[in-house]
Amino acid sequence: MIDEGVVKYELKYTRTKELAVKECNKIEKVRSRLYSLGLIGAYCDGIGFGNISLRYKKKNSFVITSTQTGEIPKLNPNYYSLVKKVDFKKFTTYAIGPAKPSSEAITHACIYSLDSQINAVIHVHNEKLWDYMLKNGYLSTNDTPYGTLEMVEDVKKIYKDIDPFLNNAFVMKGHFEGVITFGKTLKDAEKTLFEIIKKLLK
Numbered sequence: 001m002i003d004e005g006v007v008k009y010e011l012k013y014t015r016t017k018e019l020a021v022k023e024c025n026k027i028e029k030v031r032s033r034l035y036s037l038g039l040i041g042a043y044c045d046g047i048g049f050g051n052i053s054l055r056y057k058k059k060n061s062f063v064i065t066s067t068q069t070g071e072i073p074k075l076n077p078n079y080y081s082l083v084k085k086v087d088f089k090k091f092t093t094y095a096i097g098p099a100k101p102s103s104e105a106i107t108h109a110c111i112y113s114l115d116s117q118i119n120a121v122i123h124v125h126n127e128k129l130w131d132y133m134l135k136n137g138y139l140s141t142n143d144t145p146y147g148t149l150e151m152v153e154d155v156k157k158i159y160k161d162i163d164p165f166l167n168n169a170f171v172m173k174g175h176f177e178g179v180i181t182f183g184k185t186l187k188d189a190e191k192t193l194f195e196i197i198k199k200l201l202k
């Protein structure tokens with residue numbers, strides 16, 4: 001069921017030196033907390049999970065942790081990528097930076113496309129959290145695998161008539177342990193994640 005580490009869309013990538021250092025450092029603060037809680041990490045087979053992104057300069061581009069970094073406790077800007085654009089019709093991601101973007105960048109792009117005021121997306125893995133959200137009426141995608149056109153359509157569908165800022169978390173039914181939160185700021189996205197975890201621990 002664990003399908004992490006598979007790139008299902010086309011990536012047009014150009015290697016550059018480190019960039020968006022300010023954004024990388026902002027993400028890193030949140031990432032280190034989530035890493036220490038095991039919400040970002042790697043499975044026994046070494047395949048990493050969990051990623052965070054931040055919109056770049058109010059554009060359609062965003063900075064995201066690079067692919068297969070889950071097991072690394074601390075990421076310097078060399079482990080980040082700048083996604084310039086995702087063309088949903090051509091199903092192609094355009095990215096630059098010292099490393100290739102997470103294969104889940106397309107899901108992040110889809111969330112940013114919901115509202116221009118969404119500036120941060122957090123994706124973590126945790127079985128208990130995933131299970132809790134599925135059983136307690138949280139928004140959920142269908143049984144579609146991540147990184148596919150179906151998943152993108154699914155995300156758009158669940159937010160068609162729903163205010164994303166009042167419902168800034170959903171569970172990915174077809175992506176084992178996968179949960180997403182987002183918000184106007186990284187702080188908002190992280191707060192929402194911790195609020196759900198608090199309820200689960202009660």
Ligand SMILES: [Zn+2]
Pocket residue numbers: 004049050104123124125146175178
């Ligand atoms: Zn995932």
